[in-house]
Amino acid sequence: MLFHLSIAARNPRHVAQVLAEFWRGEAFPFPPVAQGSWIAVAGDERGTAIEVYPLGTVLREAEGDADSFGEATQQNGYTATHAALATTLSQAEVMAIASREGWPAKYRKRGGTFGVIELWIEGRQMVELLTQEMQAEYLASATIDNFRAMMRGMSGDG
Template sequence: MLFHLSISAHDPRNVAQVIAELWRGHAHPFPPVAQGSWIALAGDDRGTAVEVYPIGTVLRETEGDADASGRASDESGFTATHAALATPLSQDEVMAIAAREGWPAKYRKRGGAFGVIELWIEGRQMMELLTQEMQAEYLAAMTGGGHPAQAAAPPA
């Protein structure tokens, strides 16, 4: 189970606020790791969150008995890091938010098994949004041995 993940953005405040809106949650500053960071909270019973750091922030191990620290880096391009997030909003509502923000978004069917809205935060960071209907498809595909990759895997 996932409790939180972190991503980076050019405008951490706006990105956190939009993610919170997609969840009907809330966002606020989150400076423990890097100044200028924000956190989007789903407001659910698990404390689900997305931490949004300033673009180029990388996490580094800290010596001794101290938390990892966020440091600036010149890395600011695309990333393989992404997440599938449940949303109580409809597909039309998600698409309207994407259009308002100027972020690319489109419906995709993954492996012919479940649908997602592929949302590109700031045009560079992919997030998959799943409406309630898409969540049901996802659960049917991902539980009980029905994952599309399992069908394509060679027998053991």
């Protein structure tokens, strides 16, 4: 179960506000880790949230009995980090928001088993948005047995 994750963005406030919109949640300033950070809060029973740091921020381990902290760097390209997020919005509503923002988005079928809307925040950070129908497909396919079968198929041990 995922409670929260963090990403970096050129405009953390705006990105957090748009992410919160997908959840019908709310965005707030979030300075504990790095100045200029924001957080998108879903308002669900799990406390789901995405922290959005200024682009170039990296997390570093703090010495001794202290929390990790954000450090500004010049890193600003693509990242391997992504998340699959549930939304109560329809595919048309998600696409309308993506279009409004100028963020690339398209429907994709992952492995022929479940659909996602592949959305590129600010054109550089991918998230997969799953409508209610897509969530049902995902939950039906994301089982331990199915992962085992997929890995066997990829390793040639069929």
